[in-house]
Amino acid sequence: MTMQQKIHLSGEWVSKDVVERLVKENLNNKLDNYLVKFESKDDAETNMDLFIEQNKKWLFNGKLLVNIDWKSYRYEREDYKKLDDLVNHFFDHLKEDLAKK
Numbered sequence: 001m002t003m004q005q006k007i008h009l010s011g012e013w014v015s016k017d018v019v020e021r022l023v024k025e026n027l028n029n030k031l032d033n034y035l036v037k038f039e040s041k042d043d044a045e046t047n048m049d050l051f052i053e054q055n056k057k058w059l060f061n062g063k064l065l066v067n068i069d070w071k072s073y074r075y076e077r078e079d080y081k082k083l084d085d086l087v088n089h090f091f092d093h094l095k096e097d098l099a100k101k
Helices: 016-030 032-038 083-100
Strands: 004-010 046-054 060-068 071-080
Touching: 004 016, 016 032, 016 046, 016 083, 032 083, 046 083, 060 083, 071 083
Parallel strands: 004 046
Antiparallel strands: 046 060, 060 071
């Protein structure tokens, strides 16, 4: 199983390198044990779309859409001061939802 990743960014202070690093760290460190159970499934559809934008208040809005094994997860947050907190927050919620399954 390989997760197809699409990262959509907009705003002056949104760094593509930082967001890609945060996504990689979260997938490899935080979610690796939760995603391993889907690796044996050949037909498991896995993809992720992450949208991050800087709003008019110079804060960050984001949306994470994830499809794993034909189940969809959606997380959306607004007005985060720190970009890393926003990305980590999304993956914390995804981890909690995957733990329930």
